[in-house]
Amino acid sequence: MRLIFTFFIFSLLSGCNSNRESKVTHEKALKYEGPIIDMHIHSAENEEFTIDTLGFCLPITSIIQHFDPKDDYLEIWNNKLHDPECDDPIWSPSSYENFIERLTYQLDKHNITAVTSGPPLAVENMYNRIGDRIIKSCQFRIGRDNITTDSLRILVNKNGFRVLGEISNQYEGIAPSDPRMEPYYAVAEELDIPIAIHLGSGLPGHFYFEPGLTPRLSNPLELEPIIRKFPKLRISIMHYGEPYIDELISMMVNYPQLYADIGGMQVFYPREYFYEYHLKKMVSAGLGKRIMFGTDMIIWPEIIDRAVKVIDEAPFLSMKQKDDIFYNNAARFLRLEEKKK
Template sequence: MRFTLLFILTAILFGCNSKKEKQTGLEKIEAYKGPIIDMHIHADIERDLPPISLGLCPPFSTLIENFDPQNKFEDVWNEKFAHPQCENPLMSPKSYNEYLTGVETQLKNHNIVAVASGSITNILEWKSKFPKQIIPSLEFRINRDSITPNQMKLLIEENGIMVIGEISNQYGGIAPNDPRMFPYYEVAEEMDIPVAIHLGSGIPGTPYMGYPDYEAKLSNPLLLEDVLKKFPKLRVSVMHYGEPFIDEMITMLYHYPQLYIDIGGIQWAYPKNYFYEYHLKKLILAGFGKRIMFGSDMIIWPELIAHSVDIINETPFLSYEQKADIFYNNASRFLRLEGNTN
């Protein structure tokens, strides 16, 4: 009798604990369903799309697991997209209309307003097609774009530009603290326009894929220190959060509390568990959950938006409130939009 009673009590206690653990687990993986600000998509137009449908098998880091340099990297890379080797690849649309429909569907299905980056031509076309769903952001790179600071100011004023970015100087071997950028930062600070600066990995093999001047060392967030000292009122978002320089990024977030980051593309560029454990968790544990912003880095595959949303929603260690901050509240504060989900 005593053994039976002990067994029953043990079973009840174990059952209660198991139920509590299960409930705790459910709370941890509760999906965020509110509005989303995607800080990082690319506004491509018809001429930017490939002539054939290409398949993407995330993550990028394992797409080419090994490479013999006797081959041409670009050929090996392109073969992976022409003939994807995973079960369910993301396929790029076969036409521009299909692409636009895919983008619109993703934005509506996930209740997203997106910061869309591109040339002035691309931005104006997207503004006409998605007037309520995009925040126009002017892409810029020294030596590629022949825009003077005064011309940039006019473009912002005349076209309702709300962000300057993606500033992609790294692809040209130009550091974020290059003095040639200072007049443009001055325009942004004067006009109170935030800037979004690419600091982080490009695609694997970037120097062999049309960007011979690209330098990985220019991803180091410490290179922003001169900029933030010289322009203390400048709002800066570090795209790709300066990956892989996580400790340096944390140092900069600690010393410069006006600095924000977006996770665009890196959540699907590496295996999900690696991103969780060594990137996102470290930033959260360091105390910077209020300055991490969602970004999908959507390019020619609209479904990358849903894929990116799922990765954050499936994060095992984020609370619902932390997800709300990443998906919406932090970007709303950074962009100075009205309202939040809290």
């Protein structure tokens, strides 16, 4: 009798497990169809577009796979964009009007609301053309952007800017904790607006574009002095500080107010690498409630489509995890309404 009972229980549990695994497998095969918040796109201006369009290959690490320093890197880079070596490059628009048209199509297609970073006037122009699919964000870099703390207050209180970022001081070799940034952090904390700070790789060979960029300053540990001095400040780590995944996990565990923005890294690296060594590791560490979707779209709107697919097709993400990454986590971070459960 005990043998029969044991077999019955084993069969019952096996059936439950099988049904549960079947449900999870089915759920992961479903296409995400909910709203998306893109935490990371850029504004553009008329002069950025010419009839001479540029082709962008994905993943970005494939554009230049080797380089001999006897050659001119910038010349090679430009040649790769004018004559891309992949079968399906994304071509830049030939005009600002075409850029707005293509970007609007992508935002509507994927039901995206996008945090849009750039010079205030350029962001305002895009907002006036695209409307509420744009959340205004003010870019900032020491020595480049002529924005005082008083003008930041005006942008927030009168012009509807809701984020300070992308803060891109890393490109000048300036650490996040540089004392010159403290007045801006203080204003952001006082006005209760989040900051979005660049920590991560630039383009391949970015040293040749902006020699001040140093990968060392990508380390999320660089944020610790800021958090301790401004504990009420909401911080989004753009590009999640790649490739410092273990340091990111440590910081996010110790400082649960930190959020991480994927920031286009899903199309920067080959998909298999991004899945196994970046996204899966962050999710497995229990950080799935603070990972936010982002594309880092600059002047190639169709990157959005490719970036959405990488997350939607991740074989290890449940639909609930996709809900969180695509929308809920950013909505919570930005103090917007989360999706109905």
